[in-house]
Amino acid sequence: MDCLFCKIAKGEIPSKKVYEDDEVLAFYDIEPKAPTHILIIPKLHIKSAAEITAKNSAVTAHIFEIAAKLADELKLKDGFRIVTNCGDSAGQSVKHLHFHLLGGRDFTWPPG
Numbered sequence: 001m002d003c004l005f006c007k008i009a010k011g012e013i014p015s016k017k018v019y020e021d022d023e024v025l026a027f028y029d030i031e032p033k034a035p036t037h038i039l040i041i042p043k044l045h046i047k048s049a050a051e052i053t054a055k056n057s058a059v060t061a062h063i064f065e066i067a068a069k070l071a072d073e074l075k076l077k078d079g080f081r082i083v084t085n086c087g088d089s090a091g092q093s094v095k096h097l098h099f100h101l102l103g104g105r106d107f108t109w110p111p112g
C-alpha cells in the first residue's frame with residue numbers, strides 16, 4: 001500500500017521524531033501551522049477517524065495520553081489544540097489517521 005504515514009512509521013521516509021513506542025509515532029509536521037505542530041499517528045494503518053472501531057480504538061486512547069505528555073514536556077501551558085481532519089471536506093490530505101497537536105499561539109473558534 002502506498003501510504004506516506006505508513007512509510008514514515010516504518011522509517012522508510014525520515015521524520016523528526018518526538019516520541020515512539022510499539023503502537024504510536026509522534027513527529028514534527030513538515031509545514032507547521034503553529035510554533036509547535038506535531039503529528040501523532042498509530043503505526044497501524046487506519047484511514048481516518050471514521051474508521052475507528054471497538055477493535056482499534058485503544059490506540060486512539062493511547063495517542064491522547066501521548067498528546068498530554070508531549071504538551072506537558074513541550075510546556076504548552078497556555079493551551080493547545082488537538083485536531084484530526086476526517087475526509088476531503090475537512091481537509092484530510094493524508095489518508096492515515098493522524099492527530100495534529102498544535103500549540104504556542106492563540107487559536108480561533110470555531111475553526112475555519
Ligand code: 5GP
Nearest residue numbers: 015016027028029030031085091092093094
Ligand atoms: P491533514 O491535511 O491530512 O490533516 O494533515 C497532513 C499533515 O501532514 C499536513 O499538516 C502536512 O503538512 C503533513 N505532511 C505531509 N507530508 C509530510 C511529510 O512528508 N512529513 C511530515 N513530517 N509531515 C508531512
Ligand code: ZN
Nearest residue numbers: 003006045096
Ligand atoms: Zn498508512
